[in-house]
Amino acid sequence: MANSTPTAAEATPSAPGHRGVTMADVAKAAGVSRTAVSFVLSNRENASISEETKHRILEAVQALGYRPNAGARALASQRSDWYGIVTEIVTAPFAVDIIKGAQDQAWLSRRFLLIAPSDQADAVGPNQGMEDAAFEKLLEQRVEGLLYAATFHRAVHVPKSANEVPTVLINCFDADGKLPSIVPDERAGGRVAVERLLQAGHSRIGVINLDPNIPAAIGRLDGCREALAGAGLELDPDLVVPGYATADGGYEAACQILDKYPAGAGRPTALFCLNDRMAMGAYDAIKERGLAIPQDIAVIGFDNQELIAAYLRPKLTTVALPFEEMGALGVQTLASLTAGQPITAHQQMVDCPLLERYSV
Amino acid sequence: MANSTPTAAEATPSAPGHRGVTMADVAKAAGVSRTAVSFVLSNRENASISEETKHRILEAVQALGYRPNAGARALASQRSDWYGIVTEIVTAPFAVDIIKGAQDQAWLSRRFLLIAPSDQADAVGPNQGMEDAAFEKLLEQRVEGLLYAATFHRAVHVPKSANEVPTVLINCFDADGKLPSIVPDERAGGRVAVERLLQAGHSRIGVINLDPNIPAAIGRLDGCREALAGAGLELDPDLVVPGYATADGGYEAACQILDKYPAGAGRPTALFCLNDRMAMGAYDAIKERGLAIPQDIAVIGFDNQELIAAYLRPKLTTVALPFEEMGALGVQTLASLTAGQPITAHQQMVDCPLLERYSV
DNA sequence: CTTCTTTAGTAACGCGCGTTACTTCGAGCG
DNA sequence: CGCTCGAAGTAACGCGCGTTACTAAAGAAG
Known part of the structure; x- marks a missing residue:
């Protein structure tokens, strides 16, 4: 029986x-x-x-x-070997790099990365529906940890369901200061960029800024100031022009700077563009005026958007955002959290390496 | 007891x-x-x-x-609601669009997409290790169907484990002709591009070609010929210049064409660049010669790499590769296959829409 | 020979859930 | 009043696997 x-x-x-x-x-x-x-x-x-x-x-x-059967195994052993990552896969040409870094790192430790899309730019808004659903779905799969990756460095509010498992933020930080996060070291990046220009002999440097309130702009500009201070120089506020974060914005800002100062008479010999798209526009402004890069004017960018930086002529020297590294570090951090180590609320900063090409 | x-x-x-x-x-x-x-x-x-x-x-x-608990549910119900997608997430700035399309479509039907990385450019090579492992891992998760997405339109060999569940190829096709596949309609794309140029009054059109052996080049050039034939014209072989698929390659090819023919004396009034990166280089060649786009020379690209096309000055008119649509269609096809419909080995072609901007 | 230990393995439970077969109860009907 | 029948709900099995507790046999020790 x-x-x-x-x-x-x-x-x-x-x-x-x-x-x-x-x-x-x-x-x-x-x-x-x-x-x-x-x-x-x-x-x-x-x-x-x-x-x-x-x-x-x-x-x-x-x-x-x-x-x-991975599912059955997870059920019996009460552990899934899965991490989840929530990110806007759409609007972010580089979110993919974060994923790549995380994916590879996960693969190394025999773990699997579940990717859930979140279709909105700002997590703070009212319609968090999609994002909440993404977290929810991942938790249903019994992921052991969560990653949340933003498309640009900023503060975010994370759905509270994220508290049920260890969670790490990538390229953003918790507005409430509770969760560990991994962000680029914007300041150091800005510093090496400007140091590179100084080293090439430039002392009068124009800056094409971003929206001055976002962390990227704040950090990069700080770094710029640091570098100048290191050389006994100061940042001339007249040389800092804000621009929309697009090629057009960069073009206009560059025009402003170039036309304000005649050649020789205080015209900067180098341009620090706070992102590559603006550098792309700056290239046009410079070339239009019959100037050569880098002979007449050196240009340095930020972000290392491959599709732009590596294809501009001359190729753009720029500071890379360490997306892959951040992704990998995110998984590592998650691994130590899930292994029971205490949550360190502190932010981990990742270096932004200088990529030498031909525009300086 | x-x-x-x-x-x-x-x-x-x-x-x-x-x-x-x-x-x-x-x-x-x-x-x-x-x-x-x-x-x-x-x-x-x-x-x-x-x-x-x-x-x-x-x-x-x-x-x-x-x-x-999704795992337990899958175990008990013998169905997982998961699809798997294998793709090189790294080298493909647009693989992400395929994923996005697939992801969204999957989300609509309450399914989950497991993404596995495959770190090599060519699946035909000897070291299929990573790719096989990716398939293997996905099958361990008991996915109900598989997608395989290539970074560029080509023939691939798929690991035989793919035969265990319904499989659909995206942006590539099965070298053995067994699996259903979804590819862009390169020929129609080439046709609309050239038709657009014809419509703008151009009759002498230079073509910057890709490697003539890849499906993209074959199809797009065919389409070009069709469009010309429709207007009673023929493709002048002298105006077809092969180029490396980079900005530099496009620059050199454009120089060749422009310098071969003096203004007026047979110089083409429009350039059909078979990809946007080459168009980017062509822009430089054209601008260097003091020519204006599109007044003196019209340029049309292919691929719609946003980061390039939307930021070039003037913004590039181009034909878009329908990555998102292909991803979505892939999931739909998979859904009908898993629902028991018979496997149609036939290839589904997706339209490549013309994106009007300002270079024509 | 008895007892103890080691080797080589096995029976059986439970993870969380879908599903089928069964029970119980009250209403309706003749 | 006995019977049937639907409504409302439950017991119990099994999905594939990890894991613990147990057994059977073969030496080793006394």
Whole structure:
């Protein structure tokens, strides 16, 4: 009576449509118990299975093409080996780099990254619907940790469901200061950019700024000031022109600077553009005036948007945002959190390396 | 004796680290059986649960913050609601658009997209390790269908494990002709591009070609010829210059064309660049010669790489590759396959829309 | 020979849930 | 009053696997 199961067990393997080979099948083929198979496949230390049996089991695994069922494993072992990442995959040409970094790092530690889309630019807005749903869906998959990646460096509010598992923010930080975050070191980036210009002999440097209130602008400009101070110089406020963060914006800002100062008479010999798109526009303004890059005017950008920086003529020297590194570090941080280490609310900053090309 | 479980059940909810609220918890809170909860949550048609009880259960769900366990559900129901997509997320600035399209479409049908990276450019090579592993991992998650997306339109060999579940190729096609695939209609794209130029009054059109052997070049050039033929013209082979698929390549090719023919004396009045990067280089060549776009020379591109096309000055008129649409169509196709419809080996072509900007 | 230890393995439970078969109860009907 | 039948709900099995507790056999020690 207790063994009404055997008959059922015999029926199951050939169930229509269900092609999965299970451990039980392997066990039967190898003439052992399912437990033995499980022991062998999970490389249990103190399992006493003879070499011979082990071999037999592994052969059966091969022969049958057994593939473990990740879901069942997760259910039984109470751990999923999955992390989730929420990001706006659309609007962010580089969100993909964060994903790439995270994905690779996850892959290294045999973990899987579930990617959920979040279709809106700002998480602070009222219609967090999509984003909440994304978190919700990921939690339903029982991810062990969450990553939230923003498209540009900023403060965000994270849905409270994020508190149920360890969560790490990438390229943004928690407005409430609770969650650990990973951001680019904008200030250091701004510093190396301007130091590079100084080193090339430029002392009068024009700056095409972004919206001065965003973290990127604040940090990069600070770094710029630091670099100048290091050389005993000061930032001339007249040389800092705000621009829309587009090629057109950069073009106009560059025109302003170039036309304000005649050649020689105080015209800057170098332009620090706070992003590459604006640098792209600046190129046009410079070329239009018959000036050569970098001979007459050096240009340095920020962001390293490959599609722009590597294809401008001359190729643009710029400071790279370390998206891949941030993604990887995010996963690492998550791993240590899920391993039980305490949450450090502190922000981790990642270096922005200078990419030398030909515009300086 | 049979009920040694209750004690265990009481211990479990407060088990350390395990925060999951289960159906059993909800059932207990609502004073019903777990089955009733299941019935209500899955909206069973012919379940006889009174409105009142249903209400009570839903309230308990809310109160406890119950969240279904997707893994367990998949295990029990033998269906996962997951699709997998394998793609090189790295080298492809637009693979992300395919993912986006697929992701959104999947989301619509309440499905989840598992993304696995494949770190190599060519699937035909010897070291398919990564790619095979990606497929393998996805199958371990018991995905119900697979998508494989290539970074550029080409023939691929797909690991045979892909045969275990329905598989659809995106932006590529099966070298063995077995799997259904979704590709851009390069020919129609080439046609509309050139038709646009013809319509603008150009009859002498230079073409900056890609590697003439890839499907993109073949199709686009064919389309070009069709358009010309439609206007009673023929493609002048002297005006077709191959270029490396980069800005530099486009620059050199454009120089060749422009310098070969003096103004007026047979110089083409329009350039059809088979990709946007080359168009970017062509812009430089044209501007260098003091010519204006589009007044002196019109330029039309292909690919619609936003970062380039939308930021060039003037903004580039180009033909878009329908990545998002292909991704979405991929998921739709997969859905019909998993729903049991027969595999149509035929290729589905997606239109490449013309994007009017200011370079024509 | 008995007892203890080690080796080699196995039976059985439970993870959270979908699902089928069954029970219970009250209303309606003859 | 006995019977049927639908409404409302429940017990119990199994999905594939990790894991714990147990057993059976083969030496080793006394």
